Amino acid sequence: MALTSLPVLSLADDKASFSQAIGESFRTFGFALVKDFDIDRGLIDQAWQLSEQFFALPEAEKRSYHDPAIGGARGYTPFGVEIAKDAKHHDLKEFWHIGRDLPEGSPLADASMPPNVWPARPDGFQDVFSELYRQFDATGATILSRIAVYLGLDEHWFDRGIEDGNSVMRLLHYPPLENVEGEAIxxxxxxxxxxxTLLLGAEEAGLELLGKDGSWINASPPEGAMVINVGDMLERLTNNYLPSTIHRVRNPDATRAAFSRYSMPFFLHLRSDFPIRTLPQCVSAECPDRYPVAITADDFLQQRLREIGLKK
Structure with a gap:
């Protein structure tokens, strides 16, 4: 019988129990739902309000923060620019990216990690999202430490790999749809x-993951929980032991088409110069190394950014 419901895990559980639980959820779904994380609820509420206010600004004002030369790394990316790999239609969304502020003189400061862009309004945008980024970053590091234990690694194994990592917080707006029957979603x-990826829940439903039996499974988190999912870098690092599961945001039904959808994923990345090399414990005679040639995190990122239309 196919599993169709993701368990809700508590980060307040002891380390060993949570490590095992999230590892099993990742092995089964590539996803997990997690509650009791240490991100300030009041800050999250402020962030939702500010995100909604920003995307309500005039189009010309928002586009003044768009720089095509940096492939969406920071600031605004307009509606209809990003496209899923191998898709025929562009996604129906616009978004804003906030990244890490590197120390002055850092060798990692380049086109992949440019300085942040901050809008003149709404008031408080920079302060709220800078602090939210910091809290997301810390929570992500805690989650990774539990994953390390599940993989048989020291709990601090990922620490150096994510130090000054190219992590990005994305503020997403899916505008109301006039036609929910079209092919674009x-x-x-x-x-x-x-x-x-760490994803706060959205008011409007729509997030679905592709089950192993080919059916789509609802992945919208309950109140007070967030979605955590495996990305392609972790899949490659673990020789596909932890799968990066295909997912989508489907269009709403006709009764909800007139409503915007907002979401806020935090994409936790390795530092740009980190070599992604298959973990030895994930290689065996039954499961040979699928990725015998290492690749740096930035080379992997740039390759994928070209595939999704954010870089030429």
Whole structure:
């Protein structure tokens, strides 16, 4: 019988129990639902309000923060630019990216990790999202430490790999749809590029993951929980032991088409110069190394950004 419901895990559980539970959920679904994380609820509420206010600004004002030369790494990306790999239609969304502020003189500062762009309004945007980024980053590091234990690694194994990592927080807006019958959808079926993604729940439903039996499974988190999913970098690192599962945001039914959908994923990335090399414990005679040639995290990222239309 196919599993069709993701368990809700508590980060407040002891380390060993949570490590085993999230590892099993990742092995089964490539996804997990997690509650009791240490991100301030009041800050999250402020972030939703500010995100909605920003996307309500005039189109010309929003586009003044768009720089095609950096492939959406920071600032605004307009509606209809991004496309899922191998898809025929662009996604029905617009978004804003916030990244890591690197120390002055960092060798990682380049086109992949440019300085952040901040809008003149709404008021408080920079302060709220800078702090939310910091809290997301810390929570992501905690999750990775539990995954490391599940993989038989030291709990600090990922620490150096994500130090000054190219992690990005995305503020997403899916505008109301005039035609829910068209072929384009809010976010086409895709896998994430990064190590893991942390996603706060959206008011409007629509997030679905592709089950092993080919059916789509609802992945919308309950109140107070977030979605965590495996990205392509972690899949490659573990020789596909932890799968990066295809997921999408389907269009709403006619009764909800007039409503915007907002979401806020945090894409936790390795540092740009980290070599993604298959973990030895994930290689065996039954499961030979699928990726015998290492690739740096930035080379992997740039390859994927070209595939999804954010870079030429």
């Amino acid at each position: 809010r976010a086409g079926a895709h896998g994430d590029i990064n190590l893991i």
